[in-house]
Amino acid sequence: MLLPTAAFAQEAASSDPQAKNLEKVVVTGSLIPQTELETVSPVVTITADDIQARGFNSVAEVLQASTMASGGVQGGETSASFTQGAETVSMFGLKPGYTKYLINGRPIANYPALYNGSDAFNSISGIPLDAVERIEILPGGSSSLYGSDALAGVVNFILKQSYEGNTLRVRGGATSEGGGGSLRVSFTNGFSAMDGRLNAVTSAQYEKRDPVWGYQRAVADSVNQHGYTAPVASRDYLVYGYQNIATDGFDNFGYLLPDGIDCSTISGQFGGTEALQTRPGSGQYCGSFSSPGYRTIRNGKESYLLYNRTTFDLNDNNQLFVEVLGSHEAAEYATGSGYTWWGTGSKYGYYYDPTYDSFLNLQRAFSPEDMGGGGFNNVLNKDTTKSYTITIGATGSFGQAWDYTAAFTRNESRLSSRSWVRFNDAINDYFDEHVLGPQQGLDPYYGAYPVFTPDYAAFYTQMSPDDFRSFSGFGTAKAKTWDDLFRAQVTNSDLFSLPGGSAGLAVAVEAGNEGWDYVPIPGIMDGEIWGQTDVAGSGHRTKYAGMAELRLPVAKMLTATLSGRYDAFDAYGTKTDKPTWSAGLEFRPIESLLVRGKYGTAFKAPTLADQFQGLSGYYTRDTDYYRCGLEGYTPDNTTECTYNSQQYYGTQAGNTELKPIKADTWSAGIVWAPITNMSVSADYLSWDIKDEVNQLDGDQILLQEYYCRLGQAGPGLTSCENALSWVQRDPATGQLDSIFTPKVNIARQKLELIMVNAKYLLDIGNFGSLNFNANYTAKRKHELQTDPTQDFIDLINSPQANWVYDSGPKWKADASVGWEIDKWTTTLYANMLGSTPDYVAYVGDSFDYVNSAGVKAGKWGTWTTLNLSVGYRPMDNLGLTLMVSNIGNKLPDGQAYKYPGTSTTPYNSYLYSAVGRAIYAEMRYDFGK
Numbered sequence: 001m002l003l004p005t006a007a008f009a010q011e012a013a014s015s016d017p018q019a020k021n022l023e024k025v026v027v028t029g030s031l032i033p034q035t036e037l038e039t040v041s042p043v044v045t046i047t048a049d050d051i052q053a054r055g056f057n058s059v060a061e062v063l064q065a066s067t068m069a070s071g072g073v074q075g076g077e078t079s080a081s082f083t084q085g086a087e088t089v090s091m092f093g094l095k096p097g098y099t100k101y102l103i104n105g106r107p108i109a110n111y112p113a114l115y116n117g118s119d120a121f122n123s124i125s126g127i128p129l130d131a132v133e134r135i136e137i138l139p140g141g142s143s144s145l146y147g148s149d150a151l152a153g154v155v156n157f158i159l160k161q162s163y164e165g166n167t168l169r170v171r172g173g174a175t176s177e178g179g180g181g182s183l184r185v186s187f188t189n190g191f192s193a194m195d196g197r198l199n200a201v202t203s204a205q206y207e208k209r210d211p212v213w214g215y216q217r218a219v220a221d222s223v224n225q226h227g228y229t230a231p232v233a234s235r236d237y238l239v240y241g242y243q244n245i246a247t248d249g250f251d252n253f254g255y256l257l258p259d260g261i262d263c264s265t266i267s268g269q270f271g272g273t274e275a276l277q278t279r280p281g282s283g284q285y286c287g288s289f290s291s292p293g294y295r296t297i298r299n300g301k302e303s304y305l306l307y308n309r310t311t312f313d314l315n316d317n318n319q320l321f322v323e324v325l326g327s328h329e330a331a332e333y334a335t336g337s338g339y340t341w342w343g344t345g346s347k348y349g350y351y352y353d354p355t356y357d358s359f360l361n362l363q364r365a366f367s368p369e370d371m372g373g374g375g376f377n378n379v380l381n382k383d384t385t386k387s388y389t390i391t392i393g394a395t396g397s398f399g400q401a402w403d404y405t406a407a408f409t410r411n412e413s414r415l416s417s418r419s420w421v422r423f424n425d426a427i428n429d430y431f432d433e434h435v436l437g438p439q440q441g442l443d444p445y446y447g448a449y450p451v452f453t454p455d456y457a458a459f460y461t462q463m464s465p466d467d468f469r470s471f472s473g474f475g476t477a478k479a480k481t482w483d484d485l486f487r488a489q490v491t492n493s494d495l496f497s498l499p500g501g502s503a504g505l506a507v508a509v510e511a512g513n514e515g516w517d518y519v520p521i522p523g524i525m526d527g528e529i530w531g532q533t534d535v536a537g538s539g540h541r542t543k544y545a546g547m548a549e550l551r552l553p554v555a556k557m558l559t560a561t562l563s564g565r566y567d568a569f570d571a572y573g574t575k576t577d578k579p580t581w582s583a584g585l586e587f588r589p590i591e592s593l594l595v596r597g598k599y600g601t602a603f604k605a606p607t608l609a610d611q612f613q614g615l616s617g618y619y620t621r622d623t624d625y626y627r628c629g630l631e632g633y634t635p636d637n638t639t640e641c642t643y644n645s646q647q648y649y650g651t652q653a654g655n656t657e658l659k660p661i662k663a664d665t666w667s668a669g670i671v672w673a674p675i676t677n678m679s680v681s682a683d684y685l686s687w688d689i690k691d692e693v694n695q696l697d698g699d700q701i702l703l704q705e706y707y708c709r710l711g712q713a714g715p716g717l718t719s720c721e722n723a724l725s726w727v728q729r730d731p732a733t734g735q736l737d738s739i740f741t742p743k744v745n746i747a748r749q750k751l752e753l754i755m756v757n758a759k760y761l762l763d764i765g766n767f768g769s770l771n772f773n774a775n776y777t778a779k780r781k782h783e784l785q786t787d788p789t790q791d792f793i794d795l796i797n798s799p800q801a802n803w804v805y806d807s808g809p810k811w812k813a814d815a816s817v818g819w820e821i822d823k824w825t826t827t828l829y830a831n832m833l834g835s836t837p838d839y840v841a842y843v844g845d846s847f848d849y850v851n852s853a854g855v856k857a858g859k860w861g862t863w864t865t866l867n868l869s870v871g872y873r874p875m876d877n878l879g880l881t882l883m884v885s886n887i888g889n890k891l892p893d894g895q896a897y898k899y900p901g902t903s904t905t906p907y908n909s910y911l912y913s914a915v916g917r918a919i920y921a922e923m924r925y926d927f928g929k
Contacts, residue, residue, distance in 0.1 A: 026105075028136035028156040030561070031145060031506035031549045033403070033493050038671045040561050040584035040596045042683045042755060044068070044137040044775070051132065053818055053827035055867040055883035055920070057171075057184075059127045059135065060087035063155065065831050067777040067814055068092060068139055068755070072806035072910030074116065077298050084299060085331035085383030085415070086111045086123035091139070091152040092751060093782060093795065093807035094689075097121040098604065100142070100150035103157045103325060106391060106487070107146075109411035110607075112479030112518065117535065118695075120516070120607035123413075124155075126327030126387050128305040130169060130186045131203035133158045139755065140685050141602025141665030143580040144563040147510075147545055148605040151663055151689065159307055159325075163190030163201040166927040173920030176889060179212035180298060180915060200310040211300035211332060215293030217914045219893040222289045224906040226893075228840075228853040231901040233277040233287035234337065234365065237266065237460055240282075241350055241360035245445060255283030256356060258456035265460055269367035270294070270337075286460065292904035294368060294376045295336025297914055303329040318396035321407075326388040333383075334376045337365040338904060340420070344436075346531065347428050351436070352443035352451045359449060362435070362459060372465030379420040379472075387413040401494040411483040418476045421521065422530035426471035434467075435459045475521035475529060485512035493551075500553030507548045515540030516608040525616075537654060539612030541571035559586040561598075569605050571612075571656070578603045578660045594671040596683075602665055606658035610693055610743055613654035621645045622698045624736050625706035635703055649738040650698055659745045663689040669755075677761040685753055692747035694786055698739045701726055715789040717746060746787040752780040768821030778811035778834075799837030799857065800845035806910050809834035825871040833863040836911060838898040855898065863912065865890050879924040889917040 026033050029041035046062060056062045063069055071090025074083060088096040088111075096115055101108050101122045111123040138154040146154050167188045174181040186205040192198065214220035225231050239256040263276040263286035270288040277287040304327070311321045343363040344351060350359040368375025393407025435458050440451040489508035496503050520534035547565035554560055561584040568577035582600025589595070624643035625635050633641045669683030696717065704723040707714025718726075726740040756776040763769050783792040784805060795807040802808075811834035818827040841847050841857035849857040866888055871881040891914055892907035899906035907914065 028102075028105075028154060029138045029142065029145070030551070031489065031508065031547075031563075032491055032504035032551050038594055038679075038681070040559075040586050040598050041138055041140065041142070042596075042667065042669055042681060042685075042757075044139075044757060046135040046137070048130075048132055048134060050773075050816075051129065051135075052881070053825065053869050053871075054816060054829040055827075055869045055885045056129075057182075057885075057920070058087070058125065058129060059132060059157065060089070060124050062135060063089045063124065063137075065814065066137065067775045067812040068137060068153070070777065070779070070808040070812045070833075072808050072908065074910065077909050077913060077915070082117045083111060083113045083115050083121075083123070084333050084381065085125075085329065085385050085417070086113070086115075086121075087125040088115070088121055088123055089155075090806065090808070092753060092777070092779065093805070094152040094749070094751070095119055095121070097149065097607070098152040100146050100148075100154045101157070102146070102154065103127070103389060104159055104323065104391075105156060106389075106407070106409050107149075107411075107483065107485065108389060109387070109413045109481045109483040109514070110516065112385075112413055112415035112481050112516070113417065113477075114518075114535070114609050114613075118609070118613075120609050123385070124157075125329060126303075126305060126385070127157055127159075127325070128186060128203050128205035128307050130167075130188050130205060131159045131305075131307040133160050139683075140598075140667050141600055141663050141687065142582075143567075143578075143602035144565045144582040144600050145547060145549065147547075147565060147567050148578075148603060148660075151602050151604050151661070151687070159309070159323075160188070160201045160203065161309060162199060163188055165190055168925045168927070169922060171920055171922040173883075173918055174210075175212065175915055176917040176919065177891075177915075178216040179210055180918065182207065182209040182920075184208075194312075197313040198310070199312075200308060202308045203306070205303070205305040207301065207303045207305075209299075209301040211296040211334075212298035212915055213293065213334075214295045214297050214336065215290070217297065217891070217916070219891060219896060219907060219914050220295075220297050220905065221293035223292055224896050224899050224901050224903040225289075226896040227899045227901040227903060227906065228851070228855040228897060229901040231289060232279055233275075233289045234291045234904070235279075235285050235287050235363060236270070236274060236291055236337065236365040236367070237263070237286035238363040239285075239360055239456070239459075240363070241358055243356060243358040243360075245359065246357050254281075255279065255285050256358065256360060257284040258356075258460075261286075261456060261460050263460065265457075266462055269369050269462055271368070274367070291337045291365060291367070293336075294334065295338070296333045297909070300332040300380075301329065303327065305329075314396075317398070318394065320394050321391075322393075323391040324388070325390075328384075328386050330382055330384045332380045334380050336376070337367070340376075340379065341365040342422065342427055342431065342530070344431070348450055350449050352445075352449050353453060354440075354451060355453055359443070362431070362454070364459065366468065367462070370463050370465070370468045372468070381420060382418045384416045384418070385413060386416075387411075401492050402490055403492070404488070404490045406486075406488040408486045409484070411481075411485075413481050415479040416476055417479070418474050419521065419532075420472065421475040421524075421532065422472050424528050424530040427530050430467065430471045475524065477518070477520045477524075477534065479516075479518040481514070481516050483512065483514040485510060498553050498555075500555045500557070500559060503553065504551040505549070507546075509544075509546050511542075511544040513540060513542045514608070516612070518609075533616065533618075535616045536614040537609060537612045539571060539608040539654075541569050541608065543567070543569045557588050559588075560584070561586070563600075567603075567605070571608075574656050576605055576660060578605070578662070592673045596670070597666070597668040599664075599666040602663040604661040606655075606660065606693070609654065610658055611654045611656050613652075615651055615653040617649055617651045619647060620650055620698060621647045622702055625702050626709050627734060627736075629706055629710060635706060643736075646736050648698065648736045651738060651740050652695060652742065653740075655743045658693060658743065659691055661689065661692050661745070663687055678759070680758045681756070683755045685755065687749065687751040689749040689751070691745035692749060693743050693745060694747040695743050696741050696746070696787075698741055700787065701739055701741065702736075715787075717787055717789065718744065748785040748788075748792075750781060750783045750792070752782075754778050754780060768819060771818040771820070772816070773818075774813070774815040776811065776813040782807055798845065799841035799847065800843075802837050803842040803908075808911060809836045823873045825869075827867075827869050829867040829869075831865050831867075833911065835859040835861055836908065838895065839903075839906075839908075840898050858898075860895060863890070877926040877928065881922040881924070883920045883922065885918045885920075886913075886916060891916050 071093035142150040184207040191200040273288040273290040443449040493504040494502040517538040549563040564581040584598035627643040628641035671681040708720035782795040816829040892912040896906040
């Protein structure tokens with residue numbers, strides 16, 4: 001049989017060059033125990049030793065470094081994202097929610113908040129690193145075994161099932177550029193009693209990590225200093241609007257610097273960098289080049305993690321077990337001055353100042369000096385997540401060859417998201433009293449806008465911390481998800497004999513329920529909180545499933561695998577169900593060669609958020625095609641139409657009528673082990689994902705309404721009944737009032753890629769051994785159709801689409817070489833990200849685009865970072881390790897010249913990190929049994 005790549009390290013010490021007789025084990029991708037670890041599905045295994053040697057600090061870092069994790073994601077380096085406290089992965093540029101995550105083969109609950117404000121997904125931050133035995137990654141659709149969400153693939157965290165002794169690990173370190181100092185302490189214990197019938201393994205971990213601030217990195221400490229336009233300071237104090245109305249009409253729009261103001265009274269703000277600034281074509285204002293640096297570019301974090309597995313042998317054939325995984329994590333972050341401000345526009349639109357005969361607005365950012373000692377540390381947001389998973393079950397055997405497992409699992413995750421807020425009435429009243437003064441009637445031109453004669457000197461004044469606290473504080477949103485699941489499975493790996501060996505069968509049933517509940521900050525939905533909005537919602541559903549897998553060695557060289565599953569969900573009487581299946585072949589013409597292929601279907605059930613997200617609103621503009629049609633314009637010619645850009649109030653909410661997302665998937669590949677301790681695999685994978693959920697935008701609905709009202713054949717995205725009910729107009733004037741923009745099943749994606757993996761272990765005698773490992777994943781095609789009326793978008797070669805949908809580079813690779821000799825171990829690990837479109841290409845949506853500054857679009861070249869670890873064991877029970885990640889201190893500052901001088905983040909923070917080099921030292925001490 002093929003040498004299993006996951007077993008190289010275990011086999012290397014043996015002098016026997018022949019393949020070993022392995023006990024049957026269950027590998028992700030199959031429910032049937034078997035001896036051959038390479039089967040019909042490609043599975044990438046990352047062991048605990050791999051994680052340690054490559055210098056990773058969390059399971060999230062392990063997966064994000066994987067060549068399969070090629071899509072950009074929001075996280076701790078995108079400080080204004082929706083799910084700041086979570087860590088996740090985008091496999092192959094697909095949505096994070098398209099990957100199924102398992103712990104010891106059982107699914108985990110969704111994160112309580114929504115990714116990007118709309119998508120359900122899993123956070124993988126709450127798993128103690130030292131509890132991990134290995135991570136198995138199964139790419140490709142696998143719903144016929146694992147049900148919903150297994151579209152992109154499956155990630156199975158195999159945690160320690162047993163342990164001998166007591167081990168203490170202490171790791172500390174920091175980044176070489178400043179910030180990010182961390183300390184992690186973990187303890188793992190193995191316990192045995194009652195003559196070995198009672199066994200337990202426990203792993204506890206504590207970690208504290210300081211944040212990294214923008215001002216600690218040159219690429220993020222200010223507005224872009226190296227862009228294709230001159231740097232432009234942030235507009236921290238600004239008066240803007242239409243000036244000198246009587247003489248200039250509404251042609252003179254710009255910035256107004258009131259008489260007697262020169263910014264000297266506030267020059268001490270933002271660390272003494274506030275000064276008089278000029279923005280060409282607009283005017284003068286008070287601003288700072290350094291204010292963007294007052295945000296975190298990596299979260300601070302404190303976490304407590306616990307894992308325990310306890311087993312009790314009833315007899316030789318039956319065992320009871322309990323598994324508990326608990327986490328308490330708190331992530332702290334600051335969004336910076338760009339999100340910490342006030343303005344008159346939200347309350348008044350404009351005010352009229354008779355002194356300047358102008359319609360104006362005020363805008364003011366809050367500085368660290370306004371906040372008092374501690375500055376932005378005083379307004380840190382904090383996301384606290386408390387999660388637990390508990391499983392109680394039994395496993396064993398009966399009859400001649402039957403094995404069984406039955407278990408109940410309860411998952412629960414609670415989020416408390418504490419955010420700095422401005423109280424609407426308090427902040428407006430404060431500036432009304434201290435700056436605007438009493439209202440003096442309505443403007444003389446329209447009789448609609450309030451008249452004020454502001455005290456501009458008071459506006460250009462640093463406020464006291466007491467004043468700042470008088471209108472601001474903290475509000476807390478709370479969310480919860482839970483997932484209860486009972487699962488029972490029986491397997492028989494010797495069901496009957498075939499020419500190629502024994503047939504295997506696995507049959508399993510599942511039943512349970514899941515729920516989601518999100519309660520936003522009190523008052524935020526009613527306008528009591530200034531400048532912020534949110535969504536609300538809750539829902540739950542029952543679910544059940546049945547599945548079977550049959551493995552048939554029809555000949556010595558040929559094995560067939562068949563699997564099928566039926567899933568059903570019931571939410572308040574609305575039933576959603578989906579059958580899925582797969583069929584695969586393994587062909588072994590010689591002992592060292594495997595040729596494999598598989599075809600199947602996969603699906604993702606509508607998420608509870610997609611179904612039950614509450615009503616929320618927003619303002620936007622679109623073309624009113626119907627009223628343009630009444631003026632004689634057609635949809636493709638509305639430039640001169642009076643209603644070409646009409647503002648309206650948009651609303652959105654969940655849709656209980658959504659169907660499952662479905663996919664056809666297939667793969668084909670080979671695995672070759674030409675010599676002892678060497679294995680190479682290459683696989684081709686393909687997805688055709690249909691009925692993806694996408695939100696209809698107002699433009700699409702208005703276009704459908706146009707055709708429906710005029711009795712013409714339209715795009716057919718929805719029925720005329722829906723279009724006419726979703727668009728609300730004033731009955732008397734026909735004026736557009738509001739549009740409901742629901743989520744519907746209209747999008748489609750096609751993805752094809754190649755995966756290559758290679759491992760080789762070389763014994764070099766007295767000089768120890770060398771372990772080589774390399775992985776490569778390349779997309780051949782990735783296309784998206786947003787709705788049936790649109791052409792497919794090339795997410796690889798269209799720069800704008802690549803950015804908008806975070807689909808990442810075309811290819812990604814990694815490689816490592818490890819050297820072990822006597823008491824020393826050394827590993828050098830390289831991670832490579834293929835080229836991606838630069839910002840100029842994104843703006844112009846073309847690699848041939850040249851902007852007005854004469855800068856040509858292009859791509860960022862290959863991005864390579866290196867990690868190095870050196871371990872030494874001075875005693876058998878003591879290990880010392882020095883780890884350096886990103887040893888070359890690779891930073892994305894070289895991207896800045898392709899951004900304008902107005903940019904505050906002149907690099908793609910979804911794909912590239914500004915943290916830089918980090919150095920860690922670890923001590924491991926084994927206390928013995």
